[in-house]
Amino acid sequence: MKTAITPTRSENFSEWYQSLIVASDLAENSPVRGCMTIKPYGWAIWELMREEMDRRIKAAGVQNANFPLLIPIEFFNKEAEHVAGFAKECAVVTHHRLKMIDGQLQPDPDSKLTEPYIIRPTSETIIGDAMSRWVQSHRDLPLKLNQWVNVMRWEMRPRMFLRTSEFNWQEGHNVFATHKEANEDARKMHKIYGEYMREVLAIESIMGEKTEEERFAGADKTYTVEQIMQDGKALQAGTSHDLGQHFAKSFNIKFLGTSGKLETAWTTSWGTSTRMMGSLLMVHSDDDGLILPPMVAPHQIVIIPIVRDDDTLVMNNFSQEIGEKLRAKGIRVLVDTSDMRSADKIWKWIKRGVPLRIEIGAREMLNNNLTITRRDIGRDSKQTISVDELLNSASDLLNTIQKDMLSVVQERNKILITDVADLNKLDKYLTDGKIGFFRVNYEQTLDKKFDDLMEKHKISRRCLDDKDPSYVFVAKSY
């Protein structure tokens, strides 16, 4: 059978992924190396994802703010581990003026900055600086801030959505009076991320703490939301850090406690990015294109009037009426009255992952019927129902699609997670080409033999198992 996306997932997963993004019109590579242009349809999905995340963040008592794009190098230099982690991938602003020199526009040597700025790869430092001024008394705590911004990390090998040099994200930064509160906060945000992935993106995640070598630069503990792609590789979709007092000490975030003594605060940071969209694509899509969970679908329903030359106007009007009635129920509906051929419209919206497609033909209109097809199931779900039946059931049907998509992922995860008793078994599975996550006793991975396996099979420790931290999940990753 002909598929909309070539190659297929099984033929070449990474090429399929690139083709999928082009075919569904989400984004394209830009003239700037490592940076992508997110096109209107892709951005519409991101906006829906962002709105729902923002709602949940605010519900956790966090306020939005906005900090500068440029960070003084001296700030960055204050936390040693942090510098070590990020220095290799920072873009630096060194001049503030251009000049025509020998017919070439160049940075004007006379405009060199005495103190260069770096473009934020993350904002712990500049927010830490602000916090040191904003936090004076225990009454100022907790202070919970978030910003939705772009950041830049000069990546060696970019891939659209998964790893781009510039990306959009939210980064939250909270301050507390005690370590207990800070750690609870990091865990709370971690839990919120997991719920969001499940309820909004219909993705079941593997939740847990990062092992020491995978931890954020400057954190005491990092909690991660790991997801399993259809090719079995892991994607880190959101992290939450207990920063201990590393940044509070470096930036002098202190407060007068109830006892009247000056105390050092405790901070957390937590973030999710457009990388989640990469996960959304690689978890749900098939060889015909995107499949969007209704909650983040820009168009939850598309209505395609099947027109002939003589009935175009009446068919389009009838379709618009149904569209209006569905919108009145709070459903995002697109009525595609463009003058493309019907078959082309159908494929266009299949590729773009619209959860529910409605086709209306002339005879159906006379009988007040229409035909619906679910994107997640495809042809087999095609059925003709009455307009009234649709209006009554549309919202429920979208909820059902959302739930069914999650169930598919949960079932697939069961197959893609394998318990292994020892390193020899792990080696054998990987040598045999088994894909997915492997759950291994953590102590065993401290053996040098495990380092060899990591090297041999390009695997890494993804996270400890939340349900039993004496086990660690191991996988190949993006």
Added chain:
RNA sequence: CGGGGCGUAGCUCAGUCUGGUAGAGUGCUUGGUUUGGGACCAAGAUGUCGCGUGUUCGAAUCAUGUCGCCCCGACCA
């Protein structure tokens, strides 16, 4: 930054080995027939062959330099 591949029409690519008028498919435009999962016929428009230098009567083709992209590594809270 290493190893490999690629750069030719909007897109996918042939042509390069063996130098001699710039090609195909698809898409696009127009007209007609069609229309419930990617239609058909006809006509038409579309190029700095990535860029520079060299060899040559003549370069998409050979040499050399350079830029960019892709894949595999290294790197990646």
